[in-house]
Amino acid sequence: MVRREKLARLQAEGRDPFSRLTWNQTHHSAEIKRDFEALENKGVSIAGRVMSFRDIGKAAFIDLQDRDGRIQVYLNAEGLGEEAYAEVKTWDVGDIIGVEGYVFRTRRGEMSVHAKGMTLLAKALEPLPEKFHGLKDPEIRYRRRYLDMVMNPQVMDTFKKRTRIIRAIREYLDTRGYIEVETPILSTIASGAAARPFVTKSNALNLQLYLRIATELYLKRCIVGGMERVYDMGKNFRNEGIDIRHNPEFTMIELYQAYADYKDMMELCENMIAFAAEQVCGSAKVIYQGTEIDFTPPWRRLTMTDAVKQYGGIDFSGVKTDEEARAIAKAKGFEHELKKKLKDCTKGDILNAAFEAFAEKELIQPTFIMDYPTDISPLTKQKPGDPTMTERFEAFVYAREISNAYSELNDPIVQLDRFTQQAKERELGDDEAYMLDEDFVSSLEVGMPPTGGMGIGVDRIIMFLTDAYSIRDVILFPTMKPNN
């Protein structure tokens, strides 16, 4: 008899498993194994999914999987009664069942539950993937994550860790006086970052809206309003390419602290991530894809100019004009790294391109790259004494950017100039240039204290702490095309 027939028979007999409402689950598998000495011969009531069924005639063994793992169930006619034992034998791998019984150890030493009563709580009409090789096809794993979770314990472990990492970050900030807020996801202006937004529409307002690409400009309004320390951790949406490091929707935390600067943000960044690593991995040192990454503070600090000097052998410290910089780009042959035509590039564009071409890939251990060109940092305060550079850093791990932070620009007049410059970039064809947010500029006119701010790609942190190769392995339901 196949599964649907078995279900129909049960329903015809008035024993529809789908009509079951609750089950008194007194213990989980891991608990029984952990507290075995205390629980031996005691009654327990467990529930879960049948992962294998080894029928040896007058007795049988079931591997029952719950949230925490698996526990073996031993059943025979003596324990259940002839009728119930025969009934249980009609159940299938994949079914959800409840088991009441007592804890014992089999002759082979396996900690098990000896069944005294068993109930079918839900019927599985679709068979599970193969028990030994499991589910490997990445397409099925991502599309039907529930199967991936059932079949691959590592997946459940990763997503439990994800939750703990996020909780560790919140704990770190909450205990330091940060207020968590929720800023809008729908907005008429998608600003605060350089990225193409998703576009949607409000029927009620008859208005084109964007999904947020950053929370920055709203969080700074909260600083203007007097919150002093504030953060938003949630989804951002960027209409860009998809690869092992990018999912169109991803989790980012942005935080802002009044009366602080980017150096304070550096300390916060390294301490917070080390804290999360210790909480979840038990150490600030983790292995990522076979390489040890040491998050122990303090992380290495290096200016962008020094990084380019060290890894590219190019010294920009004496370069004064855009013309000189263009000549260097040509001579060193990294013009192809530039996003704009060479003649439109400033010294800042060229320094940044040199950094990306020569230095970025070398930054394996956590490193802060400090002092970014003003041209590519429109929301950032300039360095005292050098208006071409800003008080900004990005943190790199394993050649990937994990955070971006700065001493926030709080001069409304300069801010408006920077937005105006961005508008020109947009006219030159850069559809990722920052959009002007006039209300944000107005908020700065009300007065924003000197402030340090930082954004961290939460999924990427989770990747490092769970040794995940792809961002899809830390996002439960990654963005996929429909397949029909």
Next chain:
RNA sequence: GGGCCGUUAGCUCAGCUGGUAGAGCAGCAGACUCUUAAUCUGCGGGUCGGAGGUUCGAUCCCUCCACGGCUCACCA
């Protein structure tokens, strides 16, 4: 968007220079009171991702399409 690779039974995979498909597990029927990838006996299971083309004949060769993976480009 470009390049490379993949798509065969529910799952994991074979399938040689072109002759209309196999294994293991899962499933079904049976045996077995300590198994744990249980074992043993027997049985069924496929529009070979889709559409065209070449050919006497296509899972195999060619073209296009779909989806996925990797990679490059793009990307705070």
